[in-house]
Amino acid sequence: MTAHQGHGPGTHPAGSGAGAAATEARPVVTADAGPVRPETVPRQEPHPARAEPLRFAYGTNGFADHRLTDALAVLADLGYDGVSLTLDHQHLDPYAPDLAARVRDAGRAIRRAGLAVVVETGARYLLDPMRKHRPTLLSAEPEGRAARQELLRRAIVVGAELGAEAVHFWSGTPDPGTTRDEAWRRLEEGCATALADAERAGVRLAFEPEPGMLVADLAGYRRLWRALGAPDRLGLTLDIGHCRCLEPYPEPRCVELAADSLAHVQIEDMRRGVHEHLPFGAGEIDFPPVLDALRAARYRGLVSVELPRHSHAATVTARHSIEFLRAAEARTAAPASRTAAPATRTGPPAPASGTAVPASRTASRIAAPASRTRTAAPPPRTPRAPAHLSKEVTPT
Numbered sequence: 001m002t003a004h005q006g007h008g009p010g011t012h013p014a015g016s017g018a019g020a021a022a023t024e025a026r027p028v029v030t031a032d033a034g035p036v037r038p039e040t041v042p043r044q045e046p047h048p049a050r051a052e053p054l055r056f057a058y059g060t061n062g063f064a065d066h067r068l069t070d071a072l073a074v075l076a077d078l079g080y081d082g083v084s085l086t087l088d089h090q091h092l093d094p095y096a097p098d099l100a101a102r103v104r105d106a107g108r109a110i111r112r113a114g115l116a117v118v119v120e121t122g123a124r125y126l127l128d129p130m131r132k133h134r135p136t137l138l139s140a141e142p143e144g145r146a147a148r149q150e151l152l153r154r155a156i157v158v159g160a161e162l163g164a165e166a167v168h169f170w171s172g173t174p175d176p177g178t179t180r181d182e183a184w185r186r187l188e189e190g191c192a193t194a195l196a197d198a199e200r201a202g203v204r205l206a207f208e209p210e211p212g213m214l215v216a217d218l219a220g221y222r223r224l225w226r227a228l229g230a231p232d233r234l235g236l237t238l239d240i241g242h243c244r245c246l247e248p249y250p251e252p253r254c255v256e257l258a259a260d261s262l263a264h265v266q267i268e269d270m271r272r273g274v275h276e277h278l279p280f281g282a283g284e285i286d287f288p289p290v291l292d293a294l295r296a297a298r299y300r301g302l303v304s305v306e307l308p309r310h311s312h313a314a315t316v317t318a319r320h321s322i323e324f325l326r327a328a329e330a331r332t333a334a335p336a337s338r339t340a341a342p343a344t345r346t347g348p349p350a351p352a353s354g355t356a357v358p359a360s361r362t363a364s365r366i367a368a369p370a371s372r373t374r375t376a377a378p379p380p381r382t383p384r385a386p387a388h389l390s391k392e393v394t395p396t
Contacts, residue, residue: 054294055116056325057082057304058318059266060091061123064311068092068106072113074315078322082116084266084304085162087155088123094154095126103161110162118206118264118302119159120168121151136172137190138183138214145186148172152194159203165301166206166263167198168237171215171224183214188227191234198233206263208237211245211275218247218258225261235263239306241270241277244285251285255293262299266306267325277307279317280324287325292332 058080063071068091075083085106087094092106110117124132127147135144152169159167174183191207198205207224209217215224221236228234236258243254267290269283270276280287294303305325310317 052295052300054291054303054325054329055081055300056322057084057116057118057302058321059084059086059120059304059306059308061086061088061120061308062305062310062317063314064088064090064308066311066314069109071314072109072115074318076113076115078319079326080115080318080322082118082165082302082304083110083113084118084120084168084264084302084306085110085164086120086123087151087158088126092158093126094151094158099154099158100161103158107162116302117162117164118166118168118304119155119162119164121155122168122170127151133172138172138174138178138186140175140178145190149190149193152190153197156194156197156201156203156205160201164203166204166235166237168206168208168264169194170208170210171213171220173213180214184227187214187224191224191228195228195231195233204233204235204263206235206237208239208264208266209242210239211242216246217242218254221261236261237264237266238262239266239268240285240290241266241268241283241306242275244270244272244283245275246273250289252289252293255290255297255299259297259299262297262301264301265294265299265303267303268306277309279307279310280321287328288331291325291329295329295332 058075060068060071060083063074066074068085071091072083085092089096092102096102122133128134135141135148137145137148139145139148152167155167155169158164171187174180194205207215207221209215209221211217215221218236218238225231225234238254238258240251240254243249243251247254249257269278269280269285271278271283303325305318305321307317307321
């Protein structure tokens with residue numbers, strides 16, 4: 001999906017499959033109660049053997065020790081389709097001099113490498129050298145919120161210049177003493193401003209629920225999207241590892257629930273209840289069914305590997321990741337594999353490591369848009385119990 005396609009929840013761009021797919025009744029849960037009634041959520045057809053391959057990208061936050069041009073060349077050589085470009089002091093610093101010229105140079109390098117691009121704004125210390133991921137749109141001090149807003153504005157401009165498929169951001173965590181109501185009000189105000197900037201630039205935003213932050217899960221994204229008036233331009237970044245970490249549904253079901261909103265997908269391995277981005281094979285996720293669900297949804301955006309703590313082994317990790325993902329994707333093309341015994345891990349082995357975060361209080365409140373055609377409901381799928389997370393700060 002390109003930056004100029006402003007499709008959001010409830011709308012279905014050509015080729016996404018969401019509009020053309022048959023619908024099937026599903027139970028919907030809300031923020032106020034458990035399952036209330038069957039509503040139809042688009043059920044994608046199982047992907048045909050001729051479905052287009054997924055487009056894999058890799059995040060530059062996992063190449064922090066490389067020059068941007070070198071990182072792009074490595075990713076192209078390894079066979080990636082795109083790059084997830086985090087604006088940071090070492091990679092296209094949005095505050096350094098001659099930004100316009102450097103963006104033009106970066107755009108030429110990205111095109112020369114034959115890569116698509118998503119722009120990310122999750123640099124750890126770009127705005128404050130003492131506090132990670134601060135300030136945010138939720139910050140108590142107005143100047144802090146304004147600084148984050150300005151970063152988003154610059155990222156949107158950079159994204160438009162680069163032809164980015166989306167510009168990614170998240171909510172952040174409230175400061176001590178800030179009530180949740182105050183935090184939500186500030187977030188909605190900040191997002192409304194970012195949406196206006198994105199509308200002028202013709203860029204689609206991709207909001208990511210992040211464990212430990214105010215908006216931690218899919219239910220939180222739906223709440224924000226509705227509060228802003230259901231804007232087409234506010235898409236979703238779905239992180240597959242986060243689904244494993246804290247969502248109440250299996251990862252493929254999370255893809256189904258998010259299919260009408262997807263603007264960007266991030267992927268890595270993870271364990272239940274532990275927010276740590278792991279190399280493929282080091283966590284608990286069974287990847288062929290996840291990739292199968294993305295193909296069934298006709299998702300054509302980038303699927304970006306998100307391993308921000310592996311820059312010390314960037315080229316080895318990037319090579320392992322693309323080999324693992326292509327092997328897992330190849331398994332989805334064989335219909336028999338979906339009815340066989342539970343899949344074994346696919347791809348080369350990987351190293352491992354662990355950090356935990358707080359449980360989402362909205363884990364059972366994922367609600368799809370209400371404007372659906374109703375049909376008879378199949379037996380509801382029993383969700384997993386919400387994860388019990390134990391640490392307040394996100395480690396990414």
